[in-house]
Amino acid sequence: MSMVDAAELFARTVDYLEKGIIDLYSPLEKIVIKTCGNELAYIDNRRDAKQKYGFDFWANSSKELLKSQGIGNNLKYSESQQFPDFLFKTKKQGVKYLGGSLIELKDSKSGNISSFNSTVPTKFKSLEEIDVINSNNLVSRIAKIIDHKLAYNEEYFAFDRRCFYLVRTDNKSAHVKVSIVDGSFFETIPKESLFYQMFLHVLRAHLKKEKIEIPQSTLAEVQEILSHVTDQTIIAGSQVIEGASVRPRLRIMAEVHTEGNPHSKFYPEISEGSFNLILKSSPETKEIEAQLSNRIPEIAIFKIRHKRNGEHTVFQYKKEKRLNQF
Numbered sequence: 001m002s003m004v005d006a007a008e009l010f011a012r013t014v015d016y017l018e019k020g021i022i023d024l025y026s027p028l029e030k031i032v033i034k035t036c037g038n039e040l041a042y043i044d045n046r047r048d049a050k051q052k053y054g055f056d057f058w059a060n061s062s063k064e065l066l067k068s069q070g071i072g073n074n075l076k077y078s079e080s081q082q083f084p085d086f087l088f089k090t091k092k093q094g095v096k097y098l099g100g101s102l103i104e105l106k107d108s109k110s111g112n113i114s115s116f117n118s119t120v121p122t123k124f125k126s127l128e129e130i131d132v133i134n135s136n137n138l139v140s141r142i143a144k145i146i147d148h149k150l151a152y153n154e155e156y157f158a159f160d161r162r163c164f165y166l167v168r169t170d171n172k173s174a175h176v177k178v179s180i181v182d183g184s185f186f187e188t189i190p191k192e193s194l195f196y197q198m199f200l201h202v203l204r205a206h207l208k209k210e211k212i213e214i215p216q217s218t219l220a221e222v223q224e225i226l227s228h229v230t231d232q233t234i235i236a237g238s239q240v241i242e243g244a245s246v247r248p249r250l251r252i253m254a255e256v257h258t259e260g261n262p263h264s265k266f267y268p269e270i271s272e273g274s275f276n277l278i279l280k281s282s283p284e285t286k287e288i289e290a291q292l293s294n295r296i297p298e299i300a301i302f303k304i305r306h307k308r309n310g311e312h313t314v315f316q317y318k319k320e321k322r323l324n325q326f
Helices: 006-017 027-041 044-052 064-066 127-134 138-149 154-158 193-207 216-226 283-295
Strands: 038-043 086-088 089-093 094-098 100-107 161-169 176-180 272-281 300-306 310-316
Touching: 006 027, 006 094, 006 161, 006 176, 006 272, 006 283, 006 310, 027 038, 027 044, 027 086, 027 100, 027 161, 038 138, 038 272, 044 300, 086 176, 089 138, 127 154, 127 193, 138 154, 193 216, 283 300
Parallel strands: 100 161, 176 272
Antiparallel strands: 038 086, 086 100, 089 094, 161 176, 272 310, 300 310
16 A cells, blocks of 8 residues: 555654653654664655664675666765655555655744745655656665665656655644645646646736737647646756856745644644644545554544545544643
């Protein structure tokens, strides 16, 4: 199941919260590494993983293998500052790839979700798309080493991986909220539509600024042409312009609308001092619900209605006594 990585991260984090190994104020990377380190195929900050949290990402990889794949000492234990922060190991069922989900961390002192500075949050991304976003193939190279035999297939780089975002707001106060959020909470219209509409908005703003009026029929033709500008891997790629000594590239960034923030006032059910897993409601979510109910009896399970994207299921954990210490 494509949501199983997030469900496992949630369940193990609840266990560690119960035991007091971590709390809602712990570094987000510590939470992921401590709970799911052995299940990860990529860690961006491998230096802190080892030095701060005692996890050696390369513990099961030989020096010969790393050398053959171009992973030198400068890359082994460094912070690469690539997207995403974490990638889960891939599994395979028959010919179908499973898992391999990505986790991106978003930490904020306020009640707003930090801006997405390298990519637009979506439900799915492939390794091919990730490599274009980063302008290099470091993430896929490292993931290929860890996933090993499962990676020797072109489909490994092309299949859609579920995107999850570990979000924390009010990270220094008693109002803290932490959630693993399904990318569907942010991608409320297809990203392909989002991109061309963005360019259309830019065009209209320029026309208004320059006080240029063009016939509606012409604008409709332009809109039809722009509707084909949908591929982020092309949009984010470096462009070779004849006569130019630089290769310009667009770095797409995104800010979360208040209604797309599960920690905002629009969703009072997501209470302060809670740890949540927020998934788009589906038959798969029903299976997750049954599994987590048996595994963690104390969690609350309820529905919220996304203002723009329908029903989502929330799995919520609170440890009142511990949180009251802050």
